[in-house]
């Protein structure tokens with residue numbers, strides 16, 4: 001990307017908004033951990049959703065992924081696929097305790 | 102004899118070499134932390150539901166306020182990092198110096214706080230051998246700390262000795278800051294996940 | 303003196319005088335020099351790994367007998383009176399595997415061939431990051447040294463197998479810690495190298511070199527690099543966890559209530575030995591494709607060139623390779639069928655394993671059909687390539703029974719497994735490496751290797767290598783375990799097959815002798831081989847058609863080439879010569 005000075009000026013406003021959002025969400029994460037949603041699983045899910053939103057903001061804006069070139073996004077898509085495969089490790093180990101049929 | 106596309110993007114891919122390089126590196130980092138994360142889940146799920154070996158609640162053992170502060174510190178350092186790059190893109194070298202300086206200071210603050218945190222764990226006789234929770238806590242945060250240190254070294258280089266390049270090749274220098282920034286944000290991003298996973302759940 | 307060297311090097315961006323030796327050959331950033339450094343170091347490790355195995359083969363053939371002649375070379379703690387101790391045998395096994403895979407074969411196919419050829423084949427003046435390239439070699443070098451240091455540790459080198467399964471490896475002697483440290487270096491080196499290769503291929507392709515014009519070798523390197531990039535970090539993570547277990551007493555891989563030598567270990571417990579196996583094989587299965595894909599790439603180049611016709615099904619080979627890359631991440635637990643993971647998982651991995659054989663067969667079939675109707679030149683490189691096909695075929699086909707859970711129950715951990723993967727790696731990848739050396743030697747040195755010696759080397763190697771590995775299938779089917787210190791001498795069910803041990807061992811030693819013509823050839827030809835032209839084999843790809851032999855110092859090309867056509871335009875009708883280089887308009 002070539003960045004003209006005015007363009008960057010506009011970006012800066014976005015960065016500051018994102019920063020504020022991240023701060024607020026950090027507070028929300030802590031707050032949410034005091035809620036009792038019925039089960040640990042629910043609490044974990046909520047916490048991961050918030051972390052996911054924060055992560056998306058960082059990657060999307062600070063790391064420019066929302067406007068990045070296709071080749072980078074494809075590389076990351078590939079990584080995500082293998083990351084998911086990697087998460088099979090714990091799932092598989094527990095699989096025999098869950099009945100499939 | 103110069104290698105092409107070190108500064109300007111290659112037309113058909115749209116990126117310069119180091120940008121693709123750093124993203125590939127970050128991809129491998131995703132797999133590294135992903136594997137640790139997987140291990141964490143596996144060991145946690147395998148722990149007994151009750152009894153003395155049951156998985157503890159992070160906030161019972163670790164200090165949430167300390168980690169909360171550290172999260173804020175790291176997120177702030179991310180915005181100053183991005184501002185450092187934006188200043189260069191706007192050709193304001195002095196501002197770059199300032200923002201990069203703040204980024205480094207915040208990184209150091211993170212390490213100092215982390216140091217105190219480790220120390221208080223040791224004082225309470227909490228070691229990796231104490232329980233698998235402590236083991237995974239020390240391993241993942243330790244590896245993260247190493248990443249922070251690595252980032253600080255790079256940032257420091259770009260702050261003082263490496264900044265000479267601004268005179269000779271400003272565009273390439275701006276690219277370098279972007280690449281260093283990508284790494285730094287990634288380190289921040291990892292922490293964003295570590296914080297709830299280790300401290301709150 | 304020192305100061306003047308530094309003085310010079312800091313100026314040599316602009317001046318063209320001779321660089322000092324140390325910058326030109328030791329800390330060089332030229333991909334060709336680094337490729338040769340990788341090649342030479344890795345060949346030495348290959349030789350060393352081979353030596354370890356020859357020692358083991360003595361113990362297997364003549365269990366408990368003193369080793370003749372060389373027994374004086376060993377210490378009392380490894381071979382008292384020339385008789386090998388079981389612990390030492392275990393170290394040899396673990397280090398043979400580690401050295402062959404991580405220090406010899408991967409550095410050869412990726413570090414040496416990849417480094418030297420990829421920039422040339424894509425028409426680049428160097429790798430995208432030359433300094434990183436140098437770093438990757440030196441990190442590899444340090445990793446290798448660290449691995450060797452293990453032999454001088456109390457208790458000897460790592461002795462829990464190249465797979466280092468805990469809990470055994472967690473409680474093993476210090477050599478294991480050294481092994482883990484060495485692995486961290488090797489993994490780092492691989493990561494740097496693979497990043498570099500990917501960026502080079504994506505970013506530095508010459509003008510006109512579109513994806514479907516890339517030589518198959520370069521495609522193979524690209525996919526291989528992605529495997530290294532994404533599969534190695536989980537092993538690095540596992541290595542860190544095991545280091546923690548060993549050094550800080552954590553229990554990632556230690557289950558509760560573990561009893562060692564009759565005593566319950568005083569540990570927190572709660573860990574999972576299976577976790578290590580998952581993380582290890584998550585790397586190590588893609589790793590076997592790292593071993594074989596570049597080999598297939600080499601073979602494809604040699605076959606296309608020596609049949610003087612285009613590769614049959616180039617595109618399907620490329621797609622099969624990509625598909626193979628993907629699927630190779632989803633089959634890892636076929637190494638763990640017997641760990642009691644559960645039938646559902648076994649069924650899943652059995653299925654993916656059957657699926658992965660499809661692209662392998664596609665590639666192999668395409669290569670065989672490529673032979674059809676060609677006017678084949680049987681030079682040494684081509685002989686090795688031709689032998690590769692059936693040998694790799696045997697290796698692959700014997701993998702199928704291992705991939706089926708039912709038959710794997712019988713075959714797991716027997717010599718059948720050893721036979722299987724060695725057919726893939728030894729007469730497979732190692733033969734491909736030989737083919738590659740004979741084929742590209744004229745490019746690297748400007749001189750061709752001697753064909754007569756090459757053919758002797760080939761025929762003897764082919765015979766003896768089968769003499770080593772084929773009987774392993776027989777022993778394995780009979781149930782002889784792969785990890786026996788005495789080769790089965792104390793087991794009733796193995797008695798009928800013990801005679802094979804001596805046969806295999808003698809074949810192994812003869813195989814070593816069969817390498818002498820190669821070694822002589824390799825050194826003699828460097829200075830006094832027949833002079834080779836720039837395009838010794840009348841090849842089409844850029845490394846031959848656009849450079850001198852050897853290519854120019856730093857910079858490779860006199861004129862950076864532009865590409866107009868596909869990689870294998872051999873015998874194009876209507877042309878007056880039987881090859882049309884990629885850079886010919």
Ligand code: HEM
Pocket residue numbers: 352355358395396398399400402403407463464465593720724727728732767770784785786810
């Ligand atoms: C060509 C000559 C070779 C011979 C005669 C040979 C022989 C052997 C033997 C006898 C074993 C069995 C060790 C045991 O009982 O545990 C073994 C293991 C092994 N070999 Fe080779 N080998 C050769 C080449 C290679 C090459 C080129 C590789 C490189 C990939 C390799 C990789 C391995 C590995 C990874 C193991 C370890 C198996 C384990 O312990 O789990 N070998 N080899």
Ligand SMILES: [Cu+2]
Pocket residue numbers: 586587590633634636637
């Ligand atoms: Cu496998």
